[in-house]
Amino acid sequence: MASSRFLDELRRRTLVCDGAMGTQLIARGLASGECGVLWNVERREDVLAIHRAYRAAGCDLITTNTFGGSPSALARHGLEERAVELNMAAARLVAEAAGTWGFVLGDVGPFGDFLEPIGDTSVEQARDIFRRQIKGLLLGGSAAILVETMSDPAEVEVAVSAAREMGAPAVIATYAFQKSADESFRTMMGNDVTDALRRAIAAGADVVGANCGTSMTLEDYLALARDLVTAAGEVPVILQPNAGSPRIEGEQTVYDATPGDMAALVPRLLEAGVRVIGGCCGTTPAHLKAMSAAVAAAA
């Protein structure tokens, strides 16, 4: 591991990341098709309130509201030219909420296309897209860059190496896995856990793991945690599970795992060797409050 305030703290103790952002924005009125990243400047009090709720829940790492903040994603809203400004504003908002204790995690999601030859985007084009987003996140004070919900190790290699080249103090990379017919966990592109993590580590990630996932139960996440720790070797592992496997109710996707269910999973994840714990789809400040209490109780 390289040296940074965040990585130094991680050597000392288990850290807690925050939970879902999109559902919290929707609860505050984000309309379907609206650009949530723009809220970092136009509805900053709402975004700040969400960050503060996760901070109050005991989260050490607060994630910027920039999952759709790549220039390519912003282009759909005619905002590509504002990529640096919006990502910088997002990181500054987290810094305001996190205070001196928490860490700003600069969030980078998939850029939205496949790399050549499956898609139309070259590695060089993808690198330029990631660099513009990461530039803003670092200017705003990110303590680490989080490359998340990834399916393609080649895309992870581009994003992680871009973050490293731009001087990110630390880089975290997480994939979305699904359980395949043979019970093993694979990315949507078919990569197994070992292949996916090794490539992220080789590209320069300091912390590796998984977030989100498709139709994974809490027991599946525990099995995945064990695979991640084995594959990562000496590199610390992060896991941000969904609140269980979702079900469709009418037009809504519902996640049933309660804060208590998620908290009960925490000691088992710690025993498996996970070092950073957070939440993804379906998790709320209430889930993270219960989970961070479980982490504190295990310390």
Ligand SMILES: [Zn+2]
């Ligand atoms: Zn998710």
